[in-house]
Amino acid sequence: MEIFILISLAVLILGGFLCLYRLARGPTAPDRTVAIDILGLILVGFCALLTVRTGEDFYLAVALAWALLSFIGSLALAKKLEGKEFDE
Numbered sequence: 001m002e003i004f005i006l007i008s009l010a011v012l013i014l015g016g017f018l019c020l021y022r023l024a025r026g027p028t029a030p031d032r033t034v035a036i037d038i039l040g041l042i043l044v045g046f047c048a049l050l051t052v053r054t055g056e057d058f059y060l061a062v063a064l065a066w067a068l069l070s071f072i073g074s075l076a077l078a079k080k081l082e083g084k085e086f087d088e
Contacts, residue, residue: 005053009046016042033077040070 019042022035047063050056079085 002053005049008049012042012046012049016046029081033074033081036077037070037074040066040073044070 016039019035019039023032023039026032026035044063044067047059047066051059051063
């Protein structure tokens with residue numbers, strides 16, 4: 001079980017670096033938005049794996065808060081890219 005968690009963490013770290021690459025080199029703003037959203041999901045998965053590995057439930061609280069903030073940020077950025085104000 002331990003080797004599976006370590007391999008999963010390595011895959012998530014690799015995915016995080018690929019998202020950072022897309023964030024830096026993305027040709028359009030929607031590409032960068034998707035990269036930020038996926039990076040948030042990767043961090044939630046990372047926190048979930050840390051919870052399984054350490055047994056501490058604190059990481060699940062961090063994952064939940066990060067997921068909510070990532071969702072709200074994606075919605076706000078989508079509205080901004082669409083050209084609308086936040087109160088519309």
